[in-house]
Amino acid sequence: xxxxxxxxxxxxQLIGETSPSARSVALGFFVRTGARDETGDVSxxxxxxxxxxxxxxxxxxxxxxxxxxxxxxxHYNAFTSEENTVFYAAILPEYIPQAVDILADILRPSLRVDxxxxxxxxxxxxxxxxxxxxTWSAYDHAKRAYFADHPLxxxxxxxxxxxxxxxxxxxxxYFERRYVAPNITAVAAGNFDWERFVAIIEEQCGAWNAGLxxxxxxxxxxxxxxxxxxxxxxVAQEHVFLISPGPPVESPLRYxxxxxxxxxxxxxxxxxxxxxxxxxxxDAADASFHDYEGTGSFYTSFSCEPGRTQxxxxxxLNLLHDVQKEGITEKELxxxxxxxxxxxxxxxxxxxxxxxxxxxxxxxxxxxxxVDDDLKSFxxxxxxxxxxxxxxxxxxxxxxxxxxxxxxxxxxxSNGRK
Amino acid sequence: xxxxxxxxxxxxQLIGETSPSARSVALGFFVRTGARDETGDVSxxxxxxxxxxxxxxxxxxxxxxxxxxxxxxxHYNAFTSEENTVFYAAILPEYIPQAVDILADILRPSLRVDxxxxxxxxxxxxxxxxxxxxTWSAYDHAKRAYFADHPLxxxxxxxxxxxxxxxxxxxxxYFERRYVAPNITAVAAGNFDWERFVAIIEEQCGAWNAGLxxxxxxxxxxxxxxxxxxxxxxVAQEHVFLISPGPPVESPLRYxxxxxxxxxxxxxxxxxxxxxxxxxxxDAADASFHDYEGTGSFYTSFSCEPGRTQxxxxxxLNLLHDVQKEGITEKELxxxxxxxxxxxxxxxxxxxxxxxxxxxxxxxxxxxxxVDDDLKSFxxxxxxxxxxxxxxxxxxxxxxxxxxxxxxxxxxxSNGRK
Numbered sequence: 001x002x003x004x005x006x007x008x009x010x011x012x013q014l015i016g017e018t019s020p021s022a023r024s025v026a027l028g029f030f031v032r033t034g035a036r037d038e039t040g041d042v043s044x045x046x047x048x049x050x051x052x053x054x055x056x057x058x059x060x061x062x063x064x065x066x067x068x069x070x071x072x073x074x075h076y077n078a079f080t081s082e083e084n085t086v087f088y089a090a091i092l093p094e095y096i097p098q099a100v101d102i103l104a105d106i107l108r109p110s111l112r113v114d115x116x117x118x119x120x121x122x123x124x125x126x127x128x129x130x131x132x133x134x135t136w137s138a139y140d141h142a143k144r145a146y147f148a149d150h151p152l153x154x155x156x157x158x159x160x161x162x163x164x165x166x167x168x169x170x171x172x173x174y175f176e177r178r179y180v181a182p183n184i185t186a187v188a189a190g191n192f193d194w195e196r197f198v199a200i201i202e203e204q205c206g207a208w209n210a211g212l213x214x215x216x217x218x219x220x221x222x223x224x225x226x227x228x229x230x231x232x233x234x235v236a237q238e239h240v241f242l243i244s245p246g247p248p249v250e251s252p253l254r255y256x257x258x259x260x261x262x263x264x265x266x267x268x269x270x271x272x273x274x275x276x277x278x279x280x281x282x283d284a285a286d287a288s289f290h291d292y293e294g295t296g297s298f299y300t301s302f303s304c305e306p307g308r309t310q311x312x313x314x315x316x317l318n319l320l321h322d323v324q325k326e327g328i329t330e331k332e333l334x335x336x337x338x339x340x341x342x343x344x345x346x347x348x349x350x351x352x353x354x355x356x357x358x359x360x361x362x363x364x365x366x367x368x369x370x371v372d373d374d375l376k377s378f379x380x381x382x383x384x385x386x387x388x389x390x391x392x393x394x395x396x397x398x399x400x401x402x403x404x405x406x407x408x409x410x411x412x413x414s415n416g417r418k
Numbered sequence: 419x420x421x422x423x424x425x426x427x428x429x430x431q432l433i434g435e436t437s438p439s440a441r442s443v444a445l446g447f448f449v450r451t452g453a454r455d456e457t458g459d460v461s462x463x464x465x466x467x468x469x470x471x472x473x474x475x476x477x478x479x480x481x482x483x484x485x486x487x488x489x490x491x492x493h494y495n496a497f498t499s500e501e502n503t504v505f506y507a508a509i510l511p512e513y514i515p516q517a518v519d520i521l522a523d524i525l526r527p528s529l530r531v532d533x534x535x536x537x538x539x540x541x542x543x544x545x546x547x548x549x550x551x552x553t554w555s556a557y558d559h560a561k562r563a564y565f566a567d568h569p570l571x572x573x574x575x576x577x578x579x580x581x582x583x584x585x586x587x588x589x590x591x592y593f594e595r596r597y598v599a600p601n602i603t604a605v606a607a608g609n610f611d612w613e614r615f616v617a618i619i620e621e622q623c624g625a626w627n628a629g630l631x632x633x634x635x636x637x638x639x640x641x642x643x644x645x646x647x648x649x650x651x652x653v654a655q656e657h658v659f660l661i662s663p664g665p666p667v668e669s670p671l672r673y674x675x676x677x678x679x680x681x682x683x684x685x686x687x688x689x690x691x692x693x694x695x696x697x698x699x700x701d702a703a704d705a706s707f708h709d710y711e712g713t714g715s716f717y718t719s720f721s722c723e724p725g726r727t728q729x730x731x732x733x734x735l736n737l738l739h740d741v742q743k744e745g746i747t748e749k750e751l752x753x754x755x756x757x758x759x760x761x762x763x764x765x766x767x768x769x770x771x772x773x774x775x776x777x778x779x780x781x782x783x784x785x786x787x788x789v790d791d792d793l794k795s796f797x798x799x800x801x802x803x804x805x806x807x808x809x810x811x812x813x814x815x816x817x818x819x820x821x822x823x824x825x826x827x828x829x830x831x832s833n834g835r836k
Binding site (some may be wrong): 343349 | 440441442465481484485487488489490491508509510514568585687688753756757758759760761763764766767768769770789
């Protein structure tokens with residue numbers, strides 16, 4: 001595998017990893033904009049704009065976009081997160097010109113007023129659909145409780161009222177500001193010719209507006225420390241999230257943080273699994289680490305019969321205190337490292353996996369990281385580096401949110417400390 | 419990629435595709451036994467046995483199985499279909515000996531009575547969970563209506579009553595008869611050493627019982643032609659399946675049949691999509707082709723607001739009559755071929771995809787089929803071969819089942835013929 005990078009005059013970045021043994025190619029456009037870049041009056045606009053990108057351009061109707069992707073057998077989609085909006089397609093190598101033509105074209109959308117008004121209903125339905133999923137809803141509420149007034153607490157989907165009130169021109173202004181060339185990276189991975197890729201992107205995107213870009217409010221947070229209960233009588237199980245601080249994406253400690261989360265809460269064979277799931281006290285339990293620009297966080301969660309929540313919460317808080325005090329064992333570390341190694345390798349076996357990995361590494365760090373770079377970073381994690389994570393980011397310094405039928409839940413005595 | 423095969427003295431077959439550019443390896447044990455091989459008194463035993471395989475052996479408790487897979491970071495699971503029970507794991511190459519040791523060991527399970535009785539509850543819960551999914555439930559009912567007394571109509575999960583009545587010794591007798599060495603193929607794909615793989619399998623599985631194997635009731639069926647309505651007042655949408663006959667897995671026409679199904683009912687840009695989903699008449703519509711030993715079938719389905727069902731059914735029947743009479747267009751054929759090419763290639767990029775593909779080809783046909791073999795077979799599909807499929811297996815010769823709130827639904831006038 002060989003890495004390549006280039007930058008157009010207007011500031012658009014191109015990166016690629018060519019892999020002659022691959023038989024397909026994955027293409028992506030990474031726009032460095034997400035919910036955290038929204039002001040309150042346009043909450044949800046990033047995600048809504050992601051939808052509108054597929055609604056057509058001066059050259060293509062929404063139907064044409066669908067049909068043109070279909071003609072080349074593309075597997076295509078997009079997603080919006082707190083920090084990124086990514087559009088991608090996986091195709092056979094011979095269709096690169098057509099795929100870039102479609103992707104580049106739709107990234108300059110018409111944003112027609114009637115499409116915009118029609119699509120509002122789709123967005124509002126999507127908001128309802130997510131709200132009906134208790135795990136997602138608990139996660140979303142917990143994130144807002146933890147981040148409070150930090151921009152990472154911004155809702156990705158927005159509210160039905162906010163979406164209804166949003167005007168097409170507000171979206172257009174946001175687009176003009178955030179979808180400028182220097183804020184976009186075109187990424188390719190798999191079997192393709194780099195020089196040709198550069199030439200096609202140059203031709204398709206060379207005239208895109210340059211512009212100043214940046215991100216406000218990049219700062220660390222340790223979370224609000226709140227304890228909240230959201231009552232939803234129609235939900236059967238109680239869903240609990242505990243969020244604690246962690247290193248930001250720029251920190252070399254993020255590999256140790258990932259490993260710690262896996263030892264703590266992988267869906268099989270982790271501390272949480274043995275404490276809650278194996279003995280049947282909870283249906284599910286999980287811990288994961290998310291790194292953002294400027295800050296990071298650990299998400300520890302479980303769902304259970306409502307009557308078991310109080311007891312399970314005490315178990316989890318004790319477990320987090322134990323880990324904070326004693327760390328994890330060498331055996332847990334080795335097992336977590338085996339799992340991570342296997343996941344990194346398996347995740348890298350498709351061009352789609354590599355495209356996402358190199359795109360993210362470039363967007364955040366302006367670095368190329370090969371599969372071996374990642375494996376080495378994880379391999380270098382020690383009990384000491386996990387200790388450093390814990391010392392700097394106490395994992396028992398939690399913000400807690402429960403969502404489900406319960407009307408009351410108490411913080412366990414002395415905050416669960418044994 | 420290089421193909422290898424071998425057979426042990428007891429009849430166990432080994433196949434492998436080595437791929438030096440891969441970084442992981444996928445292992446599978448394909449047991450050629452499924453719901454179609456069950457007699458009525460042990461309905462559901464194949465799937466239940468798949469669960470029991472993970473419950474331990476003389477050397478390992480259920481906990482050990484979980485822990486030992488976990489130690490090597492394995493991604494592992496199993497599934498049961500009408501015709502096969504497959505156990506698999508994806509791992510890093512250095513863990514092949516451990517992974518084979520676990521997989522081979524669990525394939526000689528203890529079937530302890532107390533584990534057996536405990537696991538019944540899990541199976542019964544799983545039956546309930548699937549019954550709560552209306553799409554799956556409609557599919558299952560439709561399959562039973564179509565196949566009637568053909569063994570492919572056997573339920574994979576069985577019924578709660580049947581599972582409760584099942585005895586441990588009945589399962590053991592089934593195991594002894596069906597899990598014999600000649601009925602099993604050990605499959606590996608990815609980065610591994612073939613000679614070492616053969617040596618490890620020989621050591622682990624060389625003492626497994628040989629035995630006579632076979633499959634009864636392998637015959638073609640064109641389906642019952644029934645028209646059934648299953649009323650479920652708590653389900654919101656109406657779910658309709660239309661099943662028609664198709665070529666068996668042994669037939670060279672199966673590539674044309676797959677292509678036809680895609681042109682007819684892919685989830686974007688197909689006949690059904692433009693007729694039902696794009697205009698908003700149905701939430702979802704799909705067509706797919708399944709090939710079995712001895713027979714095959716096309717599954718055409720849609721779900722919609724109950725009030726629209728009658729009208730949509732007429733549309734779909736007309737569409738099937740049109741296709742039966744006129745076939746598909748050259749443009750539809752080309753588009754379906756692009757999509758299939760892209761899917762075959764993308765599906766082959768991971769060792770897990772190749773392991774499944776070569777395992778299935780070997781189990782059914784005793785043939786090695788490379789990715790290029792599959793691509794060539796699809797590339798050779800013409801409007802003429804699709805015509806041959808239709809002439810031999812009329813796609814409008816349907817068995818119909820609707821599941822949802824409707825109490826009545828009529829077969830459209832002259833069976834929907836224009």
